[in-house]
Amino acid sequence: MKLFFHFSVIGFSNTYLIGNNDGGAAILVDPGHMDLELLKLIEDNNYYIKYVLLTHRHASHTKGLKTLSKIYDVEIFANSPHIHDFPVRIVSDDSHMNLAGFDISAFLIPGHSSDSMVYKISDALFTGDVLMAGRIGSTSTSLSRSLLLRSIREKILPFDENTIIFPGHGTPTTLGIEKIINTDLMPHRHGSKHVLTGNNPEFS
Amino acid sequence: MFDFIRCSHPGCNEFAVTKYTTCFQHAENPESLQQEAAAKLLEKGIVGSYCLTHGEFSNLDLSKSSLYACKFSHGTFQDIDFSDSYIQLCFFEFSTFINCTFHEVTSKYSVFAGSEFRECSFTGSDILHSNFSGITASHTVFDDSDLYYTNFSSSKLSHVSFKDCNLKKADFYLSERQEVSFKYSNFEEALFFREN
């Protein structure tokens, strides 16, 4: 398995290219923006994009689909049926599929959005905006935050600590790191709210 | 990516050393594995998709190395020169770095979280989109570096210098800082607190 990371300055989101060692059909997770750099990454490694996995429908994870679908004949997998009017193969909770030779498990983890999916390929989790380094996804209500936390606890945390996390925004991490450091997963720890001032010797 | 092959030792969740069936700790001859790893690193070609966790490395000149999609988690690195190296998608979490030089390195999408850094220097580096959350760092210098989108949340920093750095989207949420300097850096563009 080869994995490549692409950062989109538009939306500050991560796109992941997953393919076999010898090129061929490949998977793109969350094409937030399709640019020449990403196209070069795909072509220089002898891939063509056959499958797109969407972690959720928000624009910073899907906007590249329009350009991508003009270049490649892609099959789009998502939990939401409505992705910019593209035909979508619906992925349901706790489902399994094999794409480009990779066994993929899919988990519905609602809270950040109702259609938030996490995909597991081998020991890597593609978590979108569900779980990121040091934080969980943003939510609009305390109810959706509770729902998100409960789903993470039930479906993500049981994986072992060496499981690698490739989030939709920010840096890669591992489940072992998040179990220790992620304060959003610790109900009794609260962050500091101090405001920076110009008088602080750290900054002057 | 390094192969996601787990150690064959019953009950062990570690990833196996590349081309071996067990992890470093359960290897029959860990010494030779470590020497093999050091020799591989010293070749200074592109080291890709290599995994050896819990290794102990010291006194190596690994300057101008290229590491891609490797895993060296839980390692100990003492007196290692990583200057001018290129590190991408590599995992060094929960490691110990003592007196290591990372002068003018490029680190992208790499993970050093939960590690300890003592007397290390990252001057003049591009450390982009890398995970330093939960690190403990003392007497360590990041001066003149680009730390775009790098995560130092929940870190413990003592006598650490971030002078003249690009801190755009760098995350220092819940970091504990003692004798830390951000002089001449754009700390206003870093994240020090969150609106929950």
Ligand SMILES: [Zn+2]
């Ligand atoms: Zn083992």
